[in-house]
Amino acid sequence: MVGFKATDVPPTATVKFLGAGTAACIADLITFPLDTAKVRLQIQGERQGPMQAAASVKYRGVLGTILTMVRTEGPRSLYNGLVAGLQRQMSFASVRIGLYDSVKQFYTKGSERECGARP
Template sequence: IKGLYRGVAPNVWGSGSAWGFYFLFYNSIKNWIQQGDSQYPLGPYLHMLAAAEAGILTLLVTNPIWVVKTRLCLQYGNEDAYLSKGGQFYNGMSDALVKIYRTEGVRGLYRGFVPGMFGVTHGALQFMTYEEMKAFYNQYRKLPHDSKLTTGEYLGFAAISKLIAAAATYPYQVLRARLQDQHHNYEGTWDCIKKTWKYERMRGFYKGLAPYLLHVTPNICLVMLIYEKFTNNR
């Protein structure tokens, strides 16, 4: 049972803090662009820009937590086996943060940051699609672009936007996880791309997509529903 919940602590901290920071930055940037006028429609370009900027700022804050999560999830075997090979064995989240910093420095805590930057396009595409679908739907109903929707409509738009973004940007998740895994030695992002393509072709870039979608789609639907219920007062 313990193995099934390996890495759950950093995942909870990472997901919770990431969404909190993301919505804080996203709403602040949107409000700045709109100059306080919520009736001002942003359009696809500005929605994507606001989401991308929020994603970059969030990644700067949370990347160390995702490194720890990946290391803990991919840690198998006992401590002696790791130490005999010159590796590190982590006894939890705080222990991993300290050991990674001591042995690899700040650079170790920001492994996978470059493909993570590419991943910002995932959130930007998802939020742009979500916001534009809502606006188009309200336009179709001849209502203001920020009019409140039903729970089912929020859930439907959230799921569709997530599926579109995942299909377009999932390969970066694979690259990021492999770069953060201490069992693989890559010289950098480009080296990881070349080796993945050489040995696994396109299929390698989409490994784990099905369980990923099963995990994140209900999650994003719930997150977006809560976000809308707390921020939309119309």
């Protein structure tokens, strides 16, 4: 049978672009609660002085922060702001990762011949 195998045809730039954006969104879905907890820990006590901040610590550690958020605000609170995060991933990660090979080939066209000529 004459034809192309799946490995014979390289993916187009569009496929790389969409694949990279989708992969970044899936990764963001998994790691988003950890990032939310990290931000809560970072901003805790920002509005108070150092002495009052130590007395009013609400979150202790990443796991403690996640458990406190689920208990007090519900499980959906772990994903507050997810839509903006997915938009960011789809726009930035898809460009950064999806177009990497195309840009790399553009800038390294002439240097491959020079590298091969050296002993």
